[in-house]
Amino acid sequence: MKTLILALVALQTAGAPTAAQFNRAxxxxxxxxxxxxxxxxxxxxxxxxxxxxxxxxxxxANGAWAHHTAILQQAEGQWVWIDGPTRCDSEQPELN
Structure with a gap:
């Protein structure tokens, strides 16, 4: 039980993803x-x-920059893309 509590505290105190971690996710x-x-x-x-x-x-795809928002979460030591637009949206909408 103590290990579970420590793991949850570690997750809650983890810093935000870096730009490199964001791009990897x-x-x-x-x-x-x-x-x-x-x-x-x-x-x-x-x-x-x-x-x-x-x-x-x-x-x-047209070369223009657009503002977006995404949700990321850490899972098993790496950042995971939970929600938000990607370039796959128009090509593979089932992925988002």
Whole structure:
């Protein structure tokens, strides 16, 4: 029980994902086409939550930059894309 409590505390105190971790989670969620991002900023979605809300800009297929928001969460030591638009949305909507 003590180990479970310590694990939950560690998750709750984990910092926000870095830009590299954000891009890795995005690439895992949508490997192709490759997404170019910038201005990534993440903060805990709610106090005490293990999910982080990340604002970012992503270059679309037309070359234009657009603002988006995504939800990421740590699972098994890595950041996982929970929700948010990707370049796969129009090609494989079942993935999002």
């Amino acid at each position: 995005l690439a895992d969620a949508c490997p192709t086409p490759r997404s170019e991002t910038r201005n990534i900023s993440c903060a805990r979605a709610e106090e005490g939550s293990i999910q982080f809300s990340c604002a970012y800009e992503m270059r679309g």
